Amino acid sequence: MKKVLVLLISVSIATMSFAGEGMWLPIFLKSLNETEMQNMGMRMSAEDIYSVNKGSLKDAIVHFGGFCTAEVISSQGLLLTNHHCGYSAIQSHTSLEKNYIRDGFWAASHKHELSNPGLFAKFIVRIDDVSEQILAGVTEEMDEATRQSTIDKNIKSLREATTLKKFEEIEVRPFFKGNQYFSITTITYPDVRLVGAPPEMIGKFGSDTDNWVWPRHTGDFAIFRIYANENNEPAEYSENNVPFKPKHHLPISLDGVEQDDFTLVFGFPGRTNSYLPSYAISQIVDVLNPAKIGIRDQALKIVDAEMRRDPQVKIQYASKFARIANYWKKWIGESQGIKVTDGIGRKQKLEAKFKKVLSKKKNLHKKYGSLLDEFEALYKELEPYALMKGHYDEIVGRNIEIMRAANYMRRLADRYENNGAAAYGKYKNILISRFFDDFYKNYRPEIDQKVFATLMKTYSENAQMGIADPVKKLMLTLGTKDYKELASHLYTKTKFTTKEALYSVLEKAPEEAVKILRADPLFIFTDELAQQYNTQIANQYSEIQAKINKNQRLYMKALMEAFPKQRFYPDANSTLRVTYGKVDGYAPRDAVQYTPVTYLEGIIEKHVEDDYEFHVPERLRKLYELKDYGQYADKTGKVPVCFIGTNHTTGGNSGSPAVDAYGNLIGLNFDRAWEGTMSDYNYDASICRNIMVDVRYILFVIDKYAGARHLIDEMTLVHPKEE
Numbered sequence: 001m002k003k004v005l006v007l008l009i010s011v012s013i014a015t016m017s018f019a020g021e022g023m024w025l026p027i028f029l030k031s032l033n034e035t036e037m038q039n040m041g042m043r044m045s046a047e048d049i050y051s052v053n054k055g056s057l058k059d060a061i062v063h064f065g066g067f068c069t070a071e072v073i074s075s076q077g078l079l080l081t082n083h084h085c086g087y088s089a090i091q092s093h094t095s096l097e098k099n100y101i102r103d104g105f106w107a108a109s110h111k112h113e114l115s116n117p118g119l120f121a122k123f124i125v126r127i128d129d130v131s132e133q134i135l136a137g138v139t140e141e142m143d144e145a146t147r148q149s150t151i152d153k154n155i156k157s158l159r160e161a162t163t164l165k166k167f168e169e170i171e172v173r174p175f176f177k178g179n180q181y182f183s184i185t186t187i188t189y190p191d192v193r194l195v196g197a198p199p200e201m202i203g204k205f206g207s208d209t210d211n212w213v214w215p216r217h218t219g220d221f222a223i224f225r226i227y228a229n230e231n232n233e234p235a236e237y238s239e240n241n242v243p244f245k246p247k248h249h250l251p252i253s254l255d256g257v258e259q260d261d262f263t264l265v266f267g268f269p270g271r272t273n274s275y276l277p278s279y280a281i282s283q284i285v286d287v288l289n290p291a292k293i294g295i296r297d298q299a300l301k302i303v304d305a306e307m308r309r310d311p312q313v314k315i316q317y318a319s320k321f322a323r324i325a326n327y328w329k330k331w332i333g334e335s336q337g338i339k340v341t342d343g344i345g346r347k348q349k350l351e352a353k354f355k356k357v358l359s360k361k362k363n364l365h366k367k368y369g370s371l372l373d374e375f376e377a378l379y380k381e382l383e384p385y386a387l388m389k390g391h392y393d394e395i396v397g398r399n400i401e402i403m404r405a406a407n408y409m410r411r412l413a414d415r416y417e418n419n420g421a422a423a424y425g426k427y428k429n430i431l432i433s434r435f436f437d438d439f440y441k442n443y444r445p446e447i448d449q450k451v452f453a454t455l456m457k458t459y460s461e462n463a464q465m466g467i468a469d470p471v472k473k474l475m476l477t478l479g480t481k482d483y484k485e486l487a488s489h490l491y492t493k494t495k496f497t498t499k500e501a502l503y504s505v506l507e508k509a510p511e512e513a514v515k516i517l518r519a520d521p522l523f524i525f526t527d528e529l530a531q532q533y534n535t536q537i538a539n540q541y542s543e544i545q546a547k548i549n550k551n552q553r554l555y556m557k558a559l560m561e562a563f564p565k566q567r568f569y570p571d572a573n574s575t576l577r578v579t580y581g582k583v584d585g586y587a588p589r590d591a592v593q594y595t596p597v598t599y600l601e602g603i604i605e606k607h608v609e610d611d612y613e614f615h616v617p618e619r620l621r622k623l624y625e626l627k628d629y630g631q632y633a634d635k636t637g638k639v640p641v642c643f644i645g646t647n648h649t650t651g652g653n654s655g656s657p658a659v660d661a662y663g664n665l666i667g668l669n670f671d672r673a674w675e676g677t678m679s680d681y682n683y684d685a686s687i688c689r690n691i692m693v694d695v696r697y698i699l700f701v702i703d704k705y706a707g708a709r710h711l712i713d714e715m716t717l718v719h720p721k722e723e
């Protein structure tokens with residue numbers, strides 16, 4: 001009996017240490033993670049992953065444009081990232097004659113590689129713990145404003161005291177909710193060129209239907225290259241720039257991984273919230289997510305119907321639809337996942353444990369005894385404001401397109417009144433080139449009007465807390481009988497529905513233009529909504545949220561003091577992190593078990609002739625028929641396409657490399673499995689999985705499908721399992 005118990009305990013400890021939770025700071029791997037990683041099969045040292053003294057994995061990882069991750073895969077600065085991360089770059093070079101989205105793009109030589117103004121690759125030179133310096137002089141009694149100004153002063157002096165090499169920059173950022181501060185030294189290369197991309201039917205295969213879904217068959221990759229000046233230094237685009245020579249590039253394994261193999265994902269996760277109290281999680285699941293999902297449900301239904309009716313609308317709205325659908329789908333999975341894994345119950349258990357520790361430790365109790373009750377009260381107070389903020393952000397800020405246009409016009413008018421005609425002119429040109437030109441290319445007022453009528457009803461019906469409802473007020477003034485009539489009135493009268501009408505206003509002298517803008521009924525209405533939002537929702541919201549933030553900082557500290565033996569990782573904040581786990585399937589629901597690898601066979605199975613999501617290019621089907629796989633098939637003779645693991649990832653990790661026990665590239669991270677998207681709040685190793693493209697599929701597409709063999713020749717291909 002005893003033996004069984006010991007066995008059970010050691011098994012559960014072993015499986016616990018195999019849970020993939022955590023987005024770890026590269027500088028603490030040695031002290032916190034190395035032993036566990038090696039027990040899980042890793043054959044590298046922490047120093048091989050992150051070092052400031054020698055080339056390490058980190059020298060091959062870049063923050064790609066600030067929104068995704070990419071990695072260097074050749075000695076000539078070749079970069080690998082996701083197709084969806086490179087999408088707007090690819091789209092910007094696309095025209096009807098050169099349709100790179102549809103047909104793919106492969107630069108025949110360096111001089112054919114395409115520059116992308118604004119896109120950059122940022123390397124991390126070093127990360128340092130500067131908590132002591134930054135928090136010097138900060139006391140627990142301080143009010144928040146004094147605390148912040150002390151910190152700002154310390155950051156300023158740290159910056160002044162730091163000598164940076166040419167092209168380096170330093171960022172000082174809060175971690176662990178502001179309990180610690182780290183400085184990050186970076187070097188940014190602004191000349192990043194497009195080298196290759198598969199056709200959309202490979203790079204975005206499965207589109208929205210398969211988005212967030214396992215089993216998956218998307219070849220979500222694109223290839224770029226970093227260019228530098230002749231001294232290998234960062235330089236703005238110039239014809240004289242040459243391919244960048246990295247300190248390290250990732251070797252690529254042709255041996256792949258199997259069930260339970262160690263995997264490590266290295267990249268720039270954007271935002272997580274792993275230490276929220278149970279009250280916050282229930283608010284997300286019960287109140288905020290349902291509202292946001294409901295709003296997007298309505299908007300997506302309207303747009304979807306129009307897209308099905310008219311192929312032109314389909315083209316105009318495809319990308320916008322995908323963006324709205326992406327998080328709509330994520331939130332649904334997130335809420336379900338929290339319910340299925342009892343995420344709220346788990347937080348409550350932790351809170352009970354926390355209270356128990358406090359009850360035994362007087363000093364902790366004195367400092368932190370009231371935190372949880374305060375959280376409860378604060379979240380209750382926040383709820384109506386958070387809900388209204390959610391409505392405003394989603395409805396006015398995102399889903400009714402014309403209100404975004406109107407809000408830009410409000411800012412433009414303000415600019416004129418506050419900063420004068422020159423500033424107005426400058427801002428007007430920026431708005432036209434960066435927003436409106438594009439906006440009108442893909443804008444259908446008649447569709448937007450329907451969305452307006454539907455969502456304004458929702459907005460108006462949710463105006464709570466007894467605040468005056470500007471929507472109803474306007475309907476009364478105008479005497480319109482319903483929201484449809486209101487929409488029709490505004491969309492007929494406004495100048496914002498067409499490019500011609502708006503631009504003819506903007507062509508006039510500033511003073512006259514602003515006068516016309518200010519008299520536009522949609523301007524007036526949007527302005528009223530914004531005023532009401534700012535004074536009666538946003539201000540209150542930020543005030544309460546500031547108190548919550550303070551509580552959260554104290555709670556984080558309290559948890560670390562109450563459970564001193566537990567390892568903590570800081571929430572994601574778009575800084576470089578390591579996450580590791582193993583290749584593993586999962587059981588999404590009763591009687592269903594997913595295996596961790598998909599194959600080319602699955603692509604063929606999903607093929608639907610002429611379907612915009614699932615049409616498999618003929619050339620790919622041909623290669624499959626001929627079994628022309630070259631060196632890219634696995635031991636069983638099949639080409640693996642995607643695989644999943646327990647690595648803890650989030651938005652921003654797209655494009656991150658997945659490496660094997662030795663640091664060889666095996667895959668490219670691009671998504672998570674739907675059932676586990678609650679990992680941002682409540683990671684659970686039983687269902688949280690990240691999705692990666694197998695690098696052998698990527699090479700197969702480059703080599704066999706696209707015939708871009710010269711790119712393969714640049715790379716370092718290895719067989720770690722044979723050595």
Ligand code: ARG
Pocket residue numbers: 084207208211212322323326651654670671672
């Ligand atoms: N779900 C992934 C992420 O969050 C991929 C999104 C791009 N693909 C799409 N069909 N929208 O970014």
Ligand code: ASP
Pocket residue numbers: 649650651652653654655670671672
């Ligand atoms: N698809 C996400 C990204 O673009 C990754 C994720 O949310 O798992 O970063």
